[in-house]
Amino acid sequence: MATKNKTTNTLTVLVIDDDMERAESFRAALAGSPYVVKHLAHTSASLLREVENTEPDIILIDIESPNRDTIESLSTISEFNPKPIVMFSEKDQPDLMRDSIKAGVSAYVSGETNPDRAKFILDVAVARFNEFQGLKAELTDAKRKLQSRKWVDQAKALLIEKQGMSEQQAYSAIRKMAMDNGQKMEDVAKNLISMMQLIGGGK
Amino acid sequence: MSSQTHLEQTQLDIGIVALTDCAPLVMAKHLGYFEQWGLDVSLHVQYSWATVRDRLNAGLLDAAQVLAPMPIASSLGLNGPKCDVINAFNLSMNGNGVTLSTALMDKVRELNNGITPPLPLEAKWLKRVIDQSGEVLKIASVYPYSCHFYQLRDWLISGDITPNKDVELIIIPPTSMTTALQNNDIDGFCVGTPWNAQAVRGGIGETVTTSSDIWQEAPEKVLAVTKEWQETNPNTYLALLAAVQQACEWLESVANRFETAIILQQYLDAPVDVIAPSLIGSCITAKGAPPRDIPGYNQFFRSNTNQPIVEQGMFLIEKMKGAGQLGDWTDTQLNEVVNNVYRNDLYESMLALRNS
Numbered sequence: 108m109a110t111k112n113k114t115t116n117t118l119t120v121l122v123i124d125d126d127m128e129r130a131e132s133f134r135a136a137l138a139g140s141p142y143v144v145k146h147l148a149h150t151s152a153s154l155l156r157e158v159e160n161t162e163p164d165i166i167l168i169d170i171e172s173p174n175r176d177t178i179e180s181l182s183t184i185s186e187f188n189p190k191p192i193v194m195f196s197e198k199d200q201p202d203l204m205r206d207s208i209k210a211g212v213s214a215y216v217s218g219e220t221n222p223d224r225a226k227f228i229l230d231v232a233v234a235r236f237n238e239f240q241g242l243k244a245e246l247t248d249a250k251r252k253l254q255s256r257k258w259v260d261q262a263k264a265l266l267i268e269k270q271g272m273s274e275q276q277a278y279s280a281i282r283k284m285a286m287d288n289g290q291k292m293e294d295v296a297k298n299l300i301s302m303m304q305l306i307g308g309g310k
Numbered sequence: 311m312s313s314q315t316h317l318e319q320t321q322l323d324i325g326i327v328a329l330t331d332c333a334p335l336v337m338a339k340h341l342g343y344f345e346q347w348g349l350d351v352s353l354h355v356q357y358s359w360a361t362v363r364d365r366l367n368a369g370l371l372d373a374a375q376v377l378a379p380m381p382i383a384s385s386l387g388l389n390g391p392k393c394d395v396i397n398a399f400n401l402s403m404n405g406n407g408v409t410l411s412t413a414l415m416d417k418v419r420e421l422n423n424g425i426t427p428p429l430p431l432e433a434k435w436l437k438r439v440i441d442q443s444g445e446v447l448k449i450a451s452v453y454p455y456s457c458h459f460y461q462l463r464d465w466l467i468s469g470d471i472t473p474n475k476d477v478e479l480i481i482i483p484p485t486s487m488t489t490a491l492q493n494n495d496i497d498g499f500c501v502g503t504p505w506n507a508q509a510v511r512g513g514i515g516e517t518v519t520t521s522s523d524i525w526q527e528a529p530e531k532v533l534a535v536t537k538e539w540q541e542t543n544p545n546t547y548l549a550l551l552a553a554v555q556q557a558c559e560w561l562e563s564v565a566n567r568f569e570t571a572i573i574l575q576q577y578l579d580a581p582v583d584v585i586a587p588s589l590i591g592s593c594i595t596a597k598g599a600p601p602r603d604i605p606g607y608n609q610f611f612r613s614n615t616n617q618p619i620v621e622q623g624m625f626l627i628e629k630m631k632g633a634g635q636l637g638d639w640t641d642t643q644l645n646e647v648v649n650n651v652y653r654n655d656l657y658e659s660m661l662a663l664r665n666s
Binding site: 170171173174176179180204205208213 | 357358359360361364365368369370389391452453454480481482483484485486495
């Protein structure tokens with residue numbers, strides 16, 4: 108496993124990530140570069156075998172993955188000996204380590220890999236992971252807002268139908284209840300819906 | 311009750327891992343002990359020891375529940391950049407168990423007239439299975455620098471089994487153990503509570519021995535901070551230790567252990583019937599079989615559990631050497647590192663603060 112018959116320009120980067128989209132986005136960012144990106148959605152027990160078969164120069168793994176500990180064992184109980192990328196960066200790049208941890212990506216590098224190239228890969232990964240975190244947060248936020256509006260609309264419709272209110276009256280009633288109880292309108296709406304479903308509503 | 315001294319920092323982020331022995335930190339929060347000491351603590355569940363280490367060393371966590379050998383490993387720079395990490399408080403003792411697949415135990419029973427040999431199982435039974443079948447068994451533990459790993463090795467060696475020759479040792483995260491056992495990817499594992507009980511309840515494995523049988527009274531998890539953090543926040547650190555000490559004392563009563571099991575559910579994502587047994591000193595062994603009485607299965611206070619003692623660190627150093635994890639360190643260097651990690655002086659300062 109120690110010697111590799113690869114041209115010096117090609118490096119294999121193994122991405123271990125359950126998030127297919129994020130892995131794909133990372134791969135796309137390196138398209139046309141001399142880096143070969145392989146993706147593995149992880150399973151615990153077969154992970155070691157698959158990593159050993161791939162013989163990656165660099166491993167990128169989601170920092171929330173429990174399988175990081177399995178990857179770490181490679182350096183103590185296997186011939187294949189990838190080191191955490193932070194080994195390189197402890198002197199000259201403490202910020203890179205912090206940035207990568209914050210972005211949610213951890214990296215391991217095999218001993219023969221040039222640190223500058225490893226740094227380049229990690230920089231790309233940090234950028235992609237950050238971008239993805241941003242996108243995810245935006246998406247969650249948008250979904251939540253949409254969902255919250257749905258609840259309020261549904262509660263309004265019920266008040267209009269069962270209590271004969273106008274749309275404006277229904278909206279004001281929900282808002283007043285929310286303010287009086289210090290609750291979110293969404294929560295008031297949810298309570299109203301389950302309550303009216305329970306008692307069947309009716310004038 | 312609360313400290314009169316100035317706290318350098320009041321909002322703390324503390325890392326915990328989904329295991330029964332996160333209880334002192336979880337209960338200190340739930341019982342309001344942190345608050346009493348002027349601390350506003352957020353607990354963050356972490357999914358790997360590697361990530362706990364990285365976040366602690368990078369200052370993204372103020373303190374963390376870690377495996378007892380980890381502060382030594384970090385201070386020596388094993389498996390990562392060197393970072394001085396200290397331990398002035400043992401969170402727990404014992405708590406690990408070895409569970410073997412039902413299929414493997416059936417092979418053991420075949421060699422013993424169809425009967426399960428007495429528990430704790432002697433590892434020589436595995437040796438007989440290995441000798442007879444010629445197969446290499448695969449047994450998992452949770453981290454290279456863990457008591458689990460060393461206890462598993464010691465247990466196997468006691469049965470004349472050579473680790474990494476007769477048995478392949480691999481690393482799998484605790485929460486994946488049961489699945490791996492069920493899929494026949496492994497023949498057994500050594501893991502912390504409550505994950506052995508989960509395998510037994512699921513009917514896929516039998517817990518044959520515990521860390522209390524292999525080692526006696528061994529510190530399992532410790533409360534770690536970086537040396538730098540402690541030096542910047544000396545008063546906050548003592549307040550933190552005092553609150554956790556109070557929780558450990560509270561955990562001594564059996565009645566409180568039940569309440570703990572209920573509260574731990576949300577942190578461990580496991581049901582009470584899996585979490586509660588070890589907390590009340592019971593090791594469930596196999597479906598339909600009687601449980602074993604292991605009084606110190608999860609020990610949080612009695613027998614001077616919390617005091618960090620240099621000898622405990624030197625004991626771990628010996629185990630690390632035995633596993634071939636230590637390279638060219640001289641005994642003097644190792645001794646110095648362990649003395650820097652184990653901070654009994656700070657533990658004593660916390661006791662003095664509580665009594666003041």
